[in-house]
Amino acid sequence: MNTGIQAPGAPRPVGRYPHARRVGELLFLSGIGPRDPATNAVPGNVQDAEGRLxxxxxxxxxxxxxxxxxxxxxxxxxxxxxxxxxxxxxTDMARDFAAYNAVWAEYFPDPDDAPCRTTLGISALPTPIAIELKCVARIATQATGGE
Incomplete structure (x- = not known):
């Protein structure tokens, strides 16, 4: 059985899809960006007077x-x-990879305990963000019965 999940503490999806879908012990997250869940603003974005990034x-x-x-x-x-x-x-591998990699290392200080990772440079994302993550997690099932 699979179950779509909407997370109230995350920004709304920009399309008609769930934040995540659980299939057995696996959890597949849709692309997650940095938009603020409360305001929908993108932290760190700077715009000119006409609203251009x-x-x-x-x-x-x-x-x-x-x-x-x-x-x-x-x-x-x-x-x-x-x-x-x-x-x-x-969206800018040459400019952003080193800074992103440094923040990653703060969140995952031990490479042996970090998830596998693939980083791609792309030309654009659907909203004016510079980074998006697509994740898979494993949710351990709780044992039932007495042992």
Whole structure:
């Protein structure tokens, strides 16, 4: 059985899809970005007088996207430590990879305990964000019965 999950503490999806879907012990998260759940604003984005994006802070966006992933995990009954695979999309690999990698190392200080990771440089995301994560986690089932 699979169950779609909407996480109240995460930003609304930008389309018609759940934040996550559980299939057995696996939890698949839809792409999660750094938008603020309360305001829908993108942390660190700088706009000109006409509202065009002219700059952003990748470190703020990394911390925000990690917080949003954590909110979806927790709403789904999982923990940060349950992540097993993360695909990261960066809109400017040359500019942002080092800063993103440094923030990643803060959240996953021991590489042996970190999830597997793939990082891709892409030309754009559906909203004016610089990073998005696609995650898979494993939720251990609780044993039933007396042992």
């Amino acid at each position: 002219i700059g952003y802070d990748i470190e703020l966006q990394c911390r925000s996207v990690f917080a949003n992933v954590k909110a979806v995990l927790e709403a789904s009954g999982a923990r940060w430590q349950d992540l097993v695979d993360v695909t990261v999309y960066l």
